[in-house]
Structures are given as C-alpha cells and as structure tokens.
Amino acid sequence: MTATLIDGAAIARELYADFKQRVKALASRGVRPGLAAILIGDNPVSEVYVRTKTRACAEVGVHSVEHRFGADCLEHEVIELIESLNANPVIHGILVQLPLPPRLDTGRILQTVDARKDVDGFNWNNLGALVAGHPRFSPCTPLGVVTMLDREKIAVEGSNAVVIGRSVIVGKPMALMLIARGATVTVCNSKTRELQEYTSRADIVVAAAGKPGLVKGSMLKPGAVVIDVGINRLPNGKLAGDVDFASASRVASRITPVPGGVGRMTVAMLIANTITAAERSIAKPYAARASR
Numbered sequence: 579m580t581a582t583l584i585d586g587a588a589i590a591r592e593l594y595a596d597f598k599q600r601v602k603a604l605a606s607r608g609v610r611p612g613l614a615a616i617l618i619g620d621n622p623v624s625e626v627y628v629r630t631k632t633r634a635c636a637e638v639g640v641h642s643v644e645h646r647f648g649a650d651c652l653e654h655e656v657i658e659l660i661e662s663l664n665a666n667p668v669i670h671g672i673l674v675q676l677p678l679p680p681r682l683d684t685g686r687i688l689q690t691v692d693a694r695k696d697v698d699g700f701n702w703n704n705l706g707a708l709v710a711g712h713p714r715f716s717p718c719t720p721l722g723v724v725t726m727l728d729r730e731k732i733a734v735e736g737s738n739a740v741v742i743g744r745s746v747i748v749g750k751p752m753a754l755m756l757i758a759r760g761a762t763v764t765v766c767n768s769k770t771r772e773l774q775e776y777t778s779r780a781d782i783v784v785a786a787a788g789k790p791g792l793v794k795g796s797m798l799k800p801g802a803v804v805i806d807v808g809i810n811r812l813p814n815g816k817l818a819g820d821v822d823f824a825s826a827s828r829v830a831s832r833i834t835p836v837p838g839g840v841g842r843m844t845v846a847m848l849i850a851n852t853i854t855a856a857e858r859s860i861a862k863p864y865a866a867r868a869s870r
C-alpha cells in the first residue's frame with residue numbers, strides 16, 4: 579500500500595482564506611487582532627519559529643510585535659513585560675517562544691500570561707479547561723492535528739490512537755483532544771518498551787517524541803493514519819520527522835510529510851487563536867448572551 583499525503587500546507591492555505599475574512603469582519607468593527615511574541619535568548623530554531631509566525635500574521639492582516647530579551651535577562655523583566663501586554667488593549671494574543679533558558683522559571687512565566695490572551699494554550703487555566711472537556715484556547719500543534727484529521731474526514735471516534743510523546747506542548751493535550759473525539763488513546767514515549775506492540779494495533783499514530791525515524795513501517799498496522807509531529811535537524815542539515823517516511827508510507831493509508839505537514843498547521847492555529855481572542859474581546863459578556 580502506498581499512503582496518500584495529508585498536505586498541511588494546502589489545508590493551511592484554505593484556512594488562511596477564512597482568517598482573512600474574519601480579520602476583515604473585525605476591521606469593520608474597528609478591531610485589528612494583535613499578537614505579541616516574546617523571544618528570549620539566541621536559540622536559532624526559536625528565531626526561525628518566531629519569524630515564521632510573525633510573517634504568517636502579516637499575511638492575514640494580524641498586527642504583530644516581537645519583544646526580545648538576551649539569554650541573561652532577569653525573570654522579573656519578562657514578567658513585567660507580560661503584565662504590560664496583559665493590560666494592552668491592542669494586543670489580543672501573547673506567545674512566549676519555548677524553550678526558555680533553564681535559569682528561568684517557565685511555569686511561572688507562562689502562568690503570568692492572561693488566560694484570555696494565552697493563544698498558545700499553555701496557561702494552566704486553559705489546560706485545565708481542556709481536561710474538563712470545555713476547551714478555551716488549546717495548544718496549537720495538537721489543535722492543528724485534530725483540525726487536519728477533521729478536514730480529511732478521518733474517523734477518530736472508536737479508533738485506537740497511539741500518541742508517542744508526553745510533553746505539555748503536544749503529547750498530553752493531543753491525547754486529551756483525541757479522547758474528546760471518542761478515540762481509545764494510549765500515550766507512549768521515547769522510552770516505551772516494545773513500542774511496536776502499541777503502534778501495531780493503532781488506527782492513528784501521532785509521533786511527537788523528538789527522535790528522528792523512531793516509527794518505522796514495520797511497526798504500523800496496514801492502513802494506519804500516521805501524523806508526524808517531529809521536526810528534527812539531522813547532522814547533514816536536513817529536516818527529518820519522527821517517522822521513517824520511506825518505510826511508513828508503504829504501510830500507512832495516510833501520512834503527513836515533514837516539512838509541509840503539521841508544522842504549517844501549528845502556525846495556522848496560532849493565527850486562528852489570535853483572531854478568536856480578538857473576536858472574544860468584543861463579544862457580549864457571557865451573562866448578557868445567556869439571558870437573551
């Protein structure tokens with residue numbers, strides 16, 4: 579069997595057309611969505627991610643600003659910036675690019691972001707809402723994955739899904755979103771013994787362990803849907819996912835490429851969440867809506 583590609587770039591392009599309409603509708607009400615990106619230190623990968631995100635904002639008409647700190651910055655400087663952005667009415671979304679230098683308390687910094695502007699969905703209020711089954715802002719990468727599955731009409735309800743990875747950014751929220759859609763979910767990680775015992779029973783495999791080539795075709799159930807979240811830079815400079823594409827695409831029915839797969843969806847979901855934050859900022863309060 580030769581798998582069909584799930585083209586994240588093409589899906590993202592379709593979504594962007596809708597984003598532009600939503601930005602236009604907001605403009606007619608005098609609001610331009612605004613995103614503040616905070617970049618700390620000189621991690622070249624983070625630099626690329628933030629540049630990609632701010633370019634995507636420009637493409638759909640979302641205002642964006644970048645705030646940079648040196649690797650030696652003080653935690654209270656970052657906290658003070660976030661507090662000022664929380665209070666800034668032209669900023670609807672705040673993103674702190676991770677990872678932070680280990681000196682800094684990532685948890686404390688992320689908790690400072692107002693939950694209403696937490697377009698990354700990393701604030702505990704938003705993660706808790708996801709656990710409770712009432713998501714507000716969900717982390718962008720797993721949200722991108724379920725959006726892909728929905729748009730490709732891949733049946734999640736009743737499926738066996740295996741998530742490889744347990745991070746707060748991808749693995750854990752991914753599992754919650756699949757559970758919410760009725761999948762039976764197993765969460766593995768890069769140290770799981772006999773990983774193939776789990777993957778070989780899975781209808782859907784989401785690989786997010788950060789290990790190039792971890793998932794091979796021989797570990798998959800024929801016809802499985804394979805979503806590769808890994809973006810690993812190899813010593814030869816090339817990008818590789820967590821899935822060995824050559825062997826997996828001979829066994830899977832659908833598969834995402836790297837690049838051009840999930841990465842494009844992550845950025846699209848950040849834009850979606852920022853526009854949603856702007857829309858909510860002018861929506862009627864819940865009480866007023868409920869009493870209508």
Ligand code: GUN
Pocket residue numbers: 673674675676677698718719747844
């Ligand atoms: N680092 C890796 N992925 C992400 C992400 O989705 N958001 C942020 N802020 N940092 C990241």
